[in-house]
Amino acid sequence: MNIVVCVKRVPDLAEAEIVVDRSEKGIETEDLVFDINEWDNYAVEEAVLLKESIGGTVTAISLGEEDSEEVLRRGLAVGADNAILLNDRAFDGGDAFATAKALAAAIERNPFDLILTGAQAADDGYAQVGATLAEMLGIPHATLVTGLEIDGNVARVHRELEAGLEEILDVRLPAVLTIQTGINEPRYVSIAGIRRVARREIEVLGAKDLGLSGDEVGAAGSRLEMQRLFVPPATQKGEILEGSVDVTTEKLVSIFASKGWLA
Amino acid sequence: MDLEHVTRQVFWNVSLVWFFYTLSALAVLAFATGAYRNVSIWLKGWTGERLKNVSQSLSRVLTDGALNRKIFRGDFAAGIMHLCIMWGFIVLFIGTVLLTIHNDIVPFLFGYTYLIYSFVLDIAGVVMLTGVVLALVRRYVVKARPMHSLLDDGVILALLVVIGITGFTLEGLRLEALKPAVDDWSPIGALFARFLDSGLGGAKAWHGSLWWLHAALSLALVVYIPLSKLFHMFAAPANIYLSAEEPAVVTLEEREKLVGDFNQAQMVSLDACTKCNRCENACPSRASGEPLSPRGFVLNMKGYAKEKYGFRARFDARAKEAAAASQVGDAIEDDAGWWCTTCRACVEQCPVSISPMDVIRETRVSMMAEGRKVPPTIRDMLRTMSKYNNPWESGGSKRAAWRKNLEAKDFSQGDEAEVCYWISCVASGDVRNQEVAKAFISILRHAGVSFAHLGKEEGCCGEFVKRLGEDGLFEAIVEGNFGVFADFGISKMVTTSPHCYHTMKRDYPPLRDKLRIENAPQLEPKHHTEFIAELIAGGKLTFSRRVEKRVTFHDPCYIGRHDGLYEQPRQILRAIPGVEVVEMERSRENSFCCGGGGGRMWLESTGDERMAELRAREAAKTKADILVTACPFCMSNLHDAVKTAGFADVMEVKDIAELVAEAVVSATAYEEV
Numbered sequence: 001m002n003i004v005v006c007v008k009r010v011p012d013l014a015e016a017e018i019v020v021d022r023s024e025k026g027i028e029t030e031d032l033v034f035d036i037n038e039w040d041n042y043a044v045e046e047a048v049l050l051k052e053s054i055g056g057t058v059t060a061i062s063l064g065e066e067d068s069e070e071v072l073r074r075g076l077a078v079g080a081d082n083a084i085l086l087n088d089r090a091f092d093g094g095d096a097f098a099t100a101k102a103l104a105a106a107i108e109r110n111p112f113d114l115i116l117t118g119a120q121a122a123d124d125g126y127a128q129v130g131a132t133l134a135e136m137l138g139i140p141h142a143t144l145v146t147g148l149e150i151d152g153n154v155a156r157v158h159r160e161l162e163a164g165l166e167e168i169l170d171v172r173l174p175a176v177l178t179i180q181t182g183i184n185e186p187r188y189v190s191i192a193g194i195r196r197v198a199r200r201e202i203e204v205l206g207a208k209d210l211g212l213s214g215d216e217v218g219a220a221g222s223r224l225e226m227q228r229l230f231v232p233p234a235t236q237k238g239e240i241l242e243g244s245v246d247v248t249t250e251k252l253v254s255i256f257a258s259k260g261w262l263a
Numbered sequence: 264m265d266l267e268h269v270t271r272q273v274f275w276n277v278s279l280v281w282f283f284y285t286l287s288a289l290a291v292l293a294f295a296t297g298a299y300r301n302v303s304i305w306l307k308g309w310t311g312e313r314l315k316n317v318s319q320s321l322s323r324v325l326t327d328g329a330l331n332r333k334i335f336r337g338d339f340a341a342g343i344m345h346l347c348i349m350w351g352f353i354v355l356f357i358g359t360v361l362l363t364i365h366n367d368i369v370p371f372l373f374g375y376t377y378l379i380y381s382f383v384l385d386i387a388g389v390v391m392l393t394g395v396v397l398a399l400v401r402r403y404v405v406k407a408r409p410m411h412s413l414l415d416d417g418v419i420l421a422l423l424v425v426i427g428i429t430g431f432t433l434e435g436l437r438l439e440a441l442k443p444a445v446d447d448w449s450p451i452g453a454l455f456a457r458f459l460d461s462g463l464g465g466a467k468a469w470h471g472s473l474w475w476l477h478a479a480l481s482l483a484l485v486v487y488i489p490l491s492k493l494f495h496m497f498a499a500p501a502n503i504y505l506s507a508e509e510p511a512v513v514t515l516e517e518r519e520k521l522v523g524d525f526n527q528a529q530m531v532s533l534d535a536c537t538k539c540n541r542c543e544n545a546c547p548s549r550a551s552g553e554p555l556s557p558r559g560f561v562l563n564m565k566g567y568a569k570e571k572y573g574f575r576a577r578f579d580a581r582a583k584e585a586a587a588a589s590q591v592g593d594a595i596e597d598d599a600g601w602w603c604t605t606c607r608a609c610v611e612q613c614p615v616s617i618s619p620m621d622v623i624r625e626t627r628v629s630m631m632a633e634g635r636k637v638p639p640t641i642r643d644m645l646r647t648m649s650k651y652n653n654p655w656e657s658g659g660s661k662r663a664a665w666r667k668n669l670e671a672k673d674f675s676q677g678d679e680a681e682v683c684y685w686i687s688c689v690a691s692g693d694v695r696n697q698e699v700a701k702a703f704i705s706i707l708r709h710a711g712v713s714f715a716h717l718g719k720e721e722g723c724c725g726e727f728v729k730r731l732g733e734d735g736l737f738e739a740i741v742e743g744n745f746g747v748f749a750d751f752g753i754s755k756m757v758t759t760s761p762h763c764y765h766t767m768k769r770d771y772p773p774l775r776d777k778l779r780i781e782n783a784p785q786l787e788p789k790h791h792t793e794f795i796a797e798l799i800a801g802g803k804l805t806f807s808r809r810v811e812k813r814v815t816f817h818d819p820c821y822i823g824r825h826d827g828l829y830e831q832p833r834q835i836l837r838a839i840p841g842v843e844v845v846e847m848e849r850s851r852e853n854s855f856c857c858g859g860g861g862g863r864m865w866l867e868s869t870g871d872e873r874m875a876e877l878r879a880r881e882a883a884k885t886k887a888d889i890l891v892t893a894c895p896f897c898m899s900n901l902h903d904a905v906k907t908a909g910f911a912d913v914m915e916v917k918d919i920a921e922l923v924a925e926a927v928v929s930a931t932a933y934e935e936v
Contacts, residue, residue: 012650033650078634187634188642191649191735192515196632 001056001150004107005047006117006129007040007075009068013122024228036071039118043179045186046148047116048079054150056113057081061106063091063099069202076200077193078186088206093219096128102217103129104136105210114155115176119144130178141176142169146183267374271381273366275437276470283478290482297489298497301534304572305501307523308530312511320507323616328500333614334539340407341539344397348423349496351391358384382448385434389451392427395420410540411558415491422484429477431455436470498534499615505531506616512773515735518628523572524591525564525625532617533565542609542619547856548602551870551877555602557609557619560595564622567594591629592636598866600626601638604874605730605861607824611852624861627732641731644865649736652722652743654865655692662691663719671704672715674751680715682707683751685758685767685788688723689895695902696895702924703759703791709927710803714757720747726766731862741774745783754784757794759920761821761894762860764790768826790822791920792893796831799838806926809841814922815887816844817878817901818854819894832893832919839926845885855881857904859896875904883910893919 011032019028036044047058060075062068063086072083086102094102107115115134120127127143134141146166147158155171160180171177207217215221241248256262274280314320326332331349335342361380365372372380399420401407435455459466488494505528513526523530542557543549549556567589570576576586592600600623609619630636637645644654653662666686672678684707690696707714725740748754758764767788775783789797798804814836822828829851836844849855858874868874879901882890890905892898902916 035646035650185639186642188631188637188645189634190631190733191739192518192628192632193634195515195519195735 001050001054001113002111003047003050003056003058004112004115005040005043005058005060005075005080006103006115006133007044007060007062007071008037008118008121008123009034009062009064009071010037010121010123018231020229020231024230025226026229034067034070036074037118037121037123039120039122039179039181040071041118041186042181042183043116043118044075044078044080045184046179047114049184050114050148050150051079059084059110059112061103062086063094063102072202073194073197073200074189076197076202077189083200083202085202085204086206086210087204088208088217090207090212090214090220091218093222094217095222095224096124096126097132097223098217098219098221100129100132100136101221102207102210102212104133105212106205107133108137109210113153113174114150115174117176117178119178119180127178130176134176137174137176139174139176140171141178142171143178144180145177146180148177148183269443270370270373270377271362273362276440276467277474278471286478286482290485293486294489297486298494300569300574301489301494301498304523304568305527305530305534307568307572308521308525308527310511310513310517310521310526312526314505314508316508320504323507324500324504327503327614327616331614333612333616336614338408340397340401344394344401347390347394348398349394351387351389351394352423352496354387355384355391358387378448381452382450385449385451388427388430391423395423395427399424408540409544411538413538416538419487419491419493422480422487426477426480426484429473429480432459433470433473433477435459436466436473440466440470492537495535495537495615498531499537502528502531502535503616506618509769510618510621512770512777513734514774514777515738517777518734523568524629525568525622529618529622529625530568532615532622533561533568535615535617536561536565537615538562539614541612541614542617545608545612545853547606547608547858547874547877548604548870550855551858551868551872551874553602553868553870554597555599557603557623560599560626561617561619561622563594564591564626567591590633591626592633595626595630595636598636598638600630600636601641601862601866603861604820604856604858604863606820606856608820608853608856611824624730624732627730628734629732631732631734638866640865640867641862645728645731645733645736648723648728649739652740653688653692654723654727655688662688665691665697666716666718666721669701669704669716673718674715674753675718675720678715681713682715682755682757683748683753684714684716685724685756685760685763686716686721687758687760687763687895689899690759691721693895693899696898696918699759699895699898699918699920702918703920705924706795706798706804706920706927710798712798712803717747717751717753720751722747724760724763724766726762726770727860727862727864729766729770730860737770738774738778741771742778742780745771745775745780748784748786749782752784754787756786756788757791758788759791759893759895759918761790761819761826762896764788765821765825790826790828790831790893792822792828792831792835795920795923796834799835804923804927806838806840808926810839810922810926811841812888812922813843813845813886814889814891815847815882815885816850816919817847817857817882817890817892817897818851819892819897820854820856820860822893823854824852832891835919835923836891839922841926842922845887847881847885849881857892857894857897857900859894859900864896864899873900873904873907875900876908879904879908879910879914883908883914887914889922890914890916891919891922892916 011029012035016032021028044060051058058080059082060072060080061084062072065087068085072085076083084106086106091102117130130143131141142157142159144159145157146160149156153173155173155175157169157171157177159167159169161167207214241251331342331346334345402410402412431451432455434449434452436459438452438456439459510526510528538558540558546555546557571586571589575582603620603623605620607620648654672680686700690700723740725737728740729737756767767786771786816832816836818829836842855878856874857878890901892901898916898918905911905914905916
């Protein structure tokens with residue numbers, strides 16, 4: 001089974017102090033720490049687990065600048081066989097559609113049975129690349145996958161729904177599956193593991209190598225245009241009344257009275 | 264009577280002597296093959312490192328090997344037992360070799376030489392049998408200590424007993440049949456002869472068949488040696504020799520060139536294990552009901568090594584393939600590799616210098632590289648660590664802010680000082696331990712020490728990263744820290760964490776040289792107990808208040824067993840006016856770990872009761888008002904445990920620095936910090 005897994009390098013935003021840059025279309029990244037997108041981390045693990053159980057190859061692919069090599073190398077350390085970096089100035093500023101276009105062109109170059117992506121990216125959170133990619137390649141897809149078994153040319157897929165429901169789908173391969181966190185327990189990638197693959201080659205491709213023109217990819221090939229990125233103004237804090245029921249009731253009444261709502 | 268011609272007629276009454284020689288040759292061949300297998304596995308761990316102090320290592324072989332020093336420790340009867348078996352066996356073996364020389368090469372056992380020979384061997388036989396009987400009684404009757412007796416433990420003892428008794432019986436039968444003019448000088452043989460005289464006729468006929476039984480069992484024993492724990496007779500002294508020095512630090516780069524999963528001393532140590540179970544009995548994780556057994560772990564790895572590097576893997580194609588693919592992680596059940604707190608109690612106990620702790624850490628290194636079997640909590644902490652250079656928070660801004668509030672000098676703000684106070688991650692992030700840092704700073708101020716901390720430049724020392732086996736990350740941390748030390752010209756260092764202290768003292772210097780870190784200063788790290796004891800001895804601290812408390816000291820593993828600082832904390836406590844020091848049942852080298860070392864702060868206990876709770880109970884038995892420690896992990900764990908075990912009303916947990924600060928500093932000055 002030939003498995004392709006799409007990965008993205010994103011800043012770790014959970015506890016970072018975020019500063020919007022002057023263009024108001026991006027954030028200051030100097031003091032931020034970057035890592036593999038968390039959802040993609042699970043996707044890579046799932047791809048390698050599949051390879052370990054049923055055999056085949058895993059190709060990790062990323063669209064980004066040279067720095068993105070580190071997330072690809074991480075994928076190699078986990079157990080991917082090949083890594084491809086789509087790096088070209090022409091790709092800059094692309095939305096999910098333009099990104100999927102470049103990925104699809106790169107993936108189509110070789111035979112594939114299964115494509116895994118993270119359910120979404122931690123930075124822009126579009127959750128569109130997987131579905132768009134499937135559409136461009138003309139194959140089925142399933143999103144938010146929390147469990148996966150392969151039986152011949154069918155993928156049996158578990159999906160997490162709202163209200164605690166879970167559904168099981170059979171998806172004909174080849175297909176795109178977008179992976180939800182928690183589908184597995186991603187293995188630890190040690191410095192020794194990264195060093196072991198330090199000399200493995202990462203194939204770098206540009207728009208021309210993929211037979212794409214400059215206006216099909218990047219900002220030019222995008223259907224969305226970012227207008228403004230900003231930190232929304234903080235809304236007023238709620239007030240918590242403390243004390244016994246009598247006391248809080250009294251306080252509440254006096255607040256209502258002060259607002260003139262009891263008139 | 265002609266004493267000069269007294270001798271033994273070797274092979275008296277034995278027919279088919281050629282057959283015996285053939286059997287012997289086969290036995291020796293089998294022994295050599297087995298021994299070759301074992302030693303060739305040892306060599307898979309060859310790192311090229313040589314011992315620095317050979318005479319010290321040899322003297323350790325003498326005391327711990329020849330004299331069984333550590334077997335006697337805490338169990339005198341066991342020492343006597345082993346010494347008897349060992350020396351009885353050695354003398355009997357030498358006797359057999361001498362007899363072979365006498366019979367086949369140069370006859371020399373005549374007259375008094377023979378008589379003395381005969382006497383010494385008789386005594387050796389009794390000594391060995393005494394030891395074996397003691398062993399049988401201890402193992403199967405009185406069950407002197409918890410042990411796991413397997414079939415081979417019994418087989419070995421049974422073989423020795425039967426060989427010993429048949430030997431004496433043969434001697435008795437021979438004396439009975441030949442009635443020599445001089446009864447050799449074989450008091451025991453003579454005793455057997457007299458006994459046999461009264462009961463058995465046809466001594467010669469009996470002798471003939473019994474001789475073959477004795478010979479066959481003896482040869483079987485020879486064959487069995489390399490296949491069983493008996494091989495410890497070679498592996499144990501070899502391991503005592505190789506382990507007399509702490510194992511050399513192996514860098515990631517060096518490791519890539521190594522063949523085996525373990526270094527040479529560790530490979531040898533796997534064969535040196537005699538399953539005495541002392542390590543398991545001392546293991547705090549085990550005591551708390553967790554599934555770790557240091558002994559079990561070592562034996563498991565021995566099995567793994569034999570399968571991976573043994574004969575089958577070399578000659579059988581399918582086994583070869585399986586061995587090539589097998590990884591340490593596959594041989595370890597569940598989380599067994601991660602329970603170890605690296606407290607060193609097992610190392611302290613092992614009579615033959617095995618370090619189950621290092622064997623476990625070594626498997627962690629392999630499991631880290633494989634990545635699959637790293638527990639999620641540890642995996643996530645290490646990811647945080649590699650991104651943010653500390654195990655808890657992301658930005659490090661919180662701790663920098665807290666350090667700023669200390670109003671102490673700060674190297675990162677351009678201040679200068681003689682000594683660097685390395686605060687540590689725990690004391691920067693954990694509220695209870697922040698108090699310890701404040702107390703220690705007040706002491707430094709009181710003593711007029713010129714000190715500063717590293718402020719926002721202080722990251723993590725990486726100690727638990729090293730214990731967890733993520734050596735690559737540890738090397739990166741060490742390089743980064745040496746860079747910081749070089750930037751601020753720091754060499755004198757004091758810290759309130761035994762873990763930071765130990766790693767900077769033991770792990771940093773060899774890495775500094777091996778990684779060829781340029782401009783890195785020579786570090787002189789001190790633990791605060793060491794530092795305060797020196798201040799007191801130098802008259803720099805004057806105690807102005809009495810602390811009327813009964814206290815007991817919990818020796819943190821990483822200053823105690825790992826670094827031998829047993830006296831300093833006790834000197835400090837005795838120096839504080841009013842303090843009464845009582846010892847717990849287990850103290851100093853027998854101290855019982857709180858459960859915080861070796862990365863265990865990031866792995867939840869699955870035992871019946873936490874290690875720290877067991878320790879809190881032990882401390883409460885001393886009726887101490889204060890359980891004193893000198894380690895932030897001990898503080899966190901014991902502080903919790905005293906509450907959860909229900910002693911919060913009767914016993915407090917304090918760092919030794921807090922006690923000192925109370926006694927030296929005026930109340931207002933202390934508050935100011």
